[in-house]
Amino acid sequence: MASKTQNSERNTERPTEIHTDSNASNGFLKCCFLPKQEEIPTVQDGKERLKTERDFYQSLSNFARQYNIETMQTKDFGFPYNIALGMWDLEKKVEQVNEDWNSFKLIRNNRKILFVKEERYYTGTSLYYIPIVPLFQMLKDPRHKQNAQLLLSVCSYLYHIADVPYYRQQNSYLYWIYEMHEDWIEQGDEAEEDMQEFRREFKISKTIGDKIEKKLFNRKNLEMFEKRLTHFKSHTDFDQDCYKVASDAFALYTKYPETSIFRNQPTPEQDPYNDDNKAIGMDMYISFVADTKGCLYDNIEESINAEFNEYGSIEEPTVYTPINGTELSKADFDFENRFFTLMEDLYKILTP
Structure with a gap:
């Protein structure tokens, strides 16, 4: 954010004008010239x-x-x-x-x-982050264990097939964000109450994050997906919401069994003229995250928004159709449309 310098006043004195002698010719000002580029050509x-x-x-x-x-x-x-x-x-x-x-x-x-x-495919300005701490808490709650196992299969699909980044993996964008905040926390005052809360939440994010990733990594959750869906019994509105999300995820998995959300990610090779226009990567706004509540996430979200404001554009699923004289077909974004809807619905269930 720009701020006004205190006690500054505008200098009203005009600088001395610099110009050519009055007898100089100015006819060239009416002409345009292409710039000359000197180079030594090779074969x-x-x-x-x-x-x-x-x-x-x-x-x-x-x-x-x-x-x-x-x-x-x-x-x-x-x-x-x-x-x-x-x-x-x-x-x-x-x-x-x-x-x-x-x-x-x-x-x-x-x-x-x-x-x-x-x-x-326009994704808007949302962060598609799926919190896993609420999923861990559901697994520990006997009343919601059936729901949690079903959602575990959904998240396992997102983890293995859709390639949603996981914040505990070192090559993910959020891993770097969490690491940056850990350094900041370590430099804080031990006596400060806020710092104690940050340390507690950060420890939870690491411990639970590693535990849930082990479960997601187990492909048995994918193998059991259909069986869990078939045997699921709905008694409450929350049960129905969980079943709906799981049904949509399984249908997407069935139709696109090997499709990653990054299948249509634009690359520098596809758009070489976009080098000067730094873009927010898809892996930066699509991810698993520890939680979307608490002091730690509030600070993380603030950091992300501040960084994103420095970017000129955002990467979105993009289809390039060559213009070669044949009829141009409309791009198929069926997978992307269903994927982002699934992410939104799953987020709502995990953050009531």
Whole structure:
């Protein structure tokens, strides 16, 4: 957040103007010049340039034919201005045929440059975090043990098949966040009551996190999924909610037995022009977490929001369809739609 400097006043004195002599010619101000790029070309550079231009104009031709657009002739311009000019012209022409230019990308795929239609599944600004401390507490409660075992199968599916990151794994984003807060806690004052509570919650997050991961790692929970679902008996509204979530998860598992939520994650190779626009990764807002209540999580959530505010965009499931003159089919986000709905419903059950 920007803050105003105290006791600062604006300097009203204008700086001394610097200009050329009044007799200097200013006719060049009415002209435009392309910047000159000096480089020593090699044989390899020449081959790469020719291949890039050939791929670009072939894909441009397919694009123009697909959308009935007449493009500007830019081949006589030097590289890379010919490509930049072609892109600029195409953007204007796409607007004229009422298409959204932002839905198209020029990407490099298998060393080939081509135009693609980009379709995204919008995830919004939610953190899809599944707390496991409430699941552990349900397992210890005889009244809810049946519910807990059913939800254990659901979480095991998310862990093994959907590839939802687990916060106790060192390669996960939340592992680093928890570690950062542990360092901060260790540097705190032992006598402070808040620090004692942070240490208690952090110890719980590690101990229970490791215990639940051992259970999730056991694939018996996947093997027993259908049997647990078949023998589940509903007596309360909570039972019905658990059964509904488990049924949806099992149906998703049955239809997509090997599908990861990261199947359509955009990569730098797919979108090389997004390097300067740092994006929030999908593995940063999808994860298992210790708990979503308490002082520790409040601080973790605050840290995450502060970090996310520094990013320019967010990674979302994305499908790139090559524009090659054939009919473009609409992207299928059935799995993503059902997955994120499942995550929301499971979160509601675990955080009543």
